Amino acid sequence: MVVGVAPLQRLREDVRCILERDPAAKTRLEVLLCYPGLHALFMHRIAHGCWVRGWRTPGRFISHIGRFLTGIEIHPGAKIGRRVFIDHGMGVVIGETAEVGDDCTIYQGVTLGGTSLVKGSKRHPTLGKGVIVGAYAQVLGGFTVGDGARVGSNAVVVKPVPAGATAVGNPARILNADLDAQREATAAKMGFSAYGVTQGDDPVAQAMKGLIDNATSQEHQIVLLWQAVEKLSGRTRELPSEHCVPQEAQTREQFDGERLNRLVK
Numbered sequence: 001m002v003v004g005v006a007p008l009q010r011l012r013e014d015v016r017c018i019l020e021r022d023p024a025a026k027t028r029l030e031v032l033l034c035y036p037g038l039h040a041l042f043m044h045r046i047a048h049g050c051w052v053r054g055w056r057t058p059g060r061f062i063s064h065i066g067r068f069l070t071g072i073e074i075h076p077g078a079k080i081g082r083r084v085f086i087d088h089g090m091g092v093v094i095g096e097t098a099e100v101g102d103d104c105t106i107y108q109g110v111t112l113g114g115t116s117l118v119k120g121s122k123r124h125p126t127l128g129k130g131v132i133v134g135a136y137a138q139v140l141g142g143f144t145v146g147d148g149a150r151v152g153s154n155a156v157v158v159k160p161v162p163a164g165a166t167a168v169g170n171p172a173r174i175l176n177a178d179l180d181a182q183r184e185a186t187a188a189k190m191g192f193s194a195y196g197v198t199q200g201d202d203p204v205a206q207a208m209k210g211l212i213d214n215a216t217s218q219e220h221q222i223v224l225l226w227q228a229v230e231k232l233s234g235r236t237r238e239l240p241s242e243h244c245v246p247q248e249a250q251t252r253e254q255f256d257g258e259r260l261n262r263l264v265k
Contacts, residue, residue: 007045010045010082011042013082013083014038014041014042014083014084014085015028015031015032015038016083017083017084017085017103018031018035018037018038018085019031021085021087021105022085022087036069036070036071036072036086036088036089036090037070037072037085037086037087037088037089037106039066039069039070040066040070040072040074040086040089040092041074041080041084041086043062043063043065043066043069043070044063044066044074044076044078044080045080046062047059047060047062047063047066047074047076048076048077048078048079048080050062050076051076051077056076059076059077060076062076063075063076070089071089071090071091071092072086072089072090072091072092073092073093073094074092074094075094075095075096075098077096077097078094078095078096078097078098078099078100078112078124079098079099079100080094080100081099081100081101081102081103081104081129082102082103083102083103084100084102084103084104084105084106085104085105085106086106086107087105087106087107087108088107088108088135089106089108090108090109091108091109091110091136092106092108092109092110092111093110093111093112093113094112094124095112095113095114095123095124096114096123096124097114097121097122097123097124097142098112098124098125098126098127099124099125099126099127100112100127100131101126101127101128101129101130101131101147102129102130103129103130104127104129104130104131104132104133105131105132105133106133107133107134107135107136107137107153108135108136109135109136109137110133110134110135110136110137110138110139111137111138111139111140112124112125112127112133112139113138113139113140114140114141114142115140115141115158116141116142121142122142123141123142124141124142125139125140125141125142125143125144125145125157126142126143126144126145127139127144127145128144128145128146128147128148128149128163129147129148130147130148131145131146131147131148131149131150131151132149132150132151133150133151134150134151134152134153134154134155135153135154136153136154137151137152137153137154137155137156137157138155138156138157139151139157140156140157140158141157141158141159143159143160144160144161145157145160145161145167146160146161146162146163146164146165147163147164148163148164149161149162149163149164149165149166149167150165150166150167151166151167151168151172152166152167152168152169152172154170155167155168155169155170155172156169156170156171156172157171157172158171158172159172161174162174
């Protein structure tokens with residue numbers, strides 16, 4: 001729970017971030033009445049306030065009511081930042097020692113769970129600022145998911161994720177961020193969005209990614225060739241005039257000189 005921020009201000013921030021991130025949200029009233037993620041976060045702040053004051057049972061009971069009403073289970077000991085958006089939310093579970101940074105987005109079915117049974121230890125993950133966790137992803141363990149990272153839908157993450165990286169699969173693997181950026185840029189030039197190229201095992205998608213990567217590689221090679229041609233052209237222009245005489249002309253001048261010498265003798 002963030003100290004020093006008025007509850008009304010927090011509520012306004014939450015409503016504003018939902019309107020910004022969800023195209024389906026039309027009005028503030030609709031968000032206030034119909035978004036369970038907003039309701040779950042509001043009840044969590046009350047439960048967390050009880051928890052940090054040592055009122056453990058009331059805190060757990062309030063979180064239990066929130067789970068019953070919204071389908072979202074947030075342990076009262078979890079730390080949730082500002083402008084967090086839990087979209088749809090049904091089945092979301094956030095454990096006791098989990099920490100969710102500012103501006104995170106969490107979709108339905110996500111679990112921020114623990115793998116350790118040691119009481120008092122850091123058993124649940126920490127999400128940095130601006131992290132997006134896709135539907136039904138499982139983030140399990142007391143590690144950190146870096147700022148701006150993305151966790152793909154149905155991924156099972158059991159190790160740290162660097163800031164700005166994307167983790168997909170089971171077990172999750174870290175995608176090559178540089179290659180993905182190049183692929184996005186090349187796909188944009190081709191007139192379609194690379195978001196349509198999935199990261200799964202679909203053979204058509206894999207073939208499309210191969211074509212995009214090949215086009216990117218060829219474009220890079222062409223740029224290198226043009227640079228080499230321009231460099232060679234510049235060297236040719238810098239050579240003195242006597243070095244630019246064709247070999248055939250040099251041979252003819254030498255032949256004429258030898259004939260002249262024989263006539264003189």
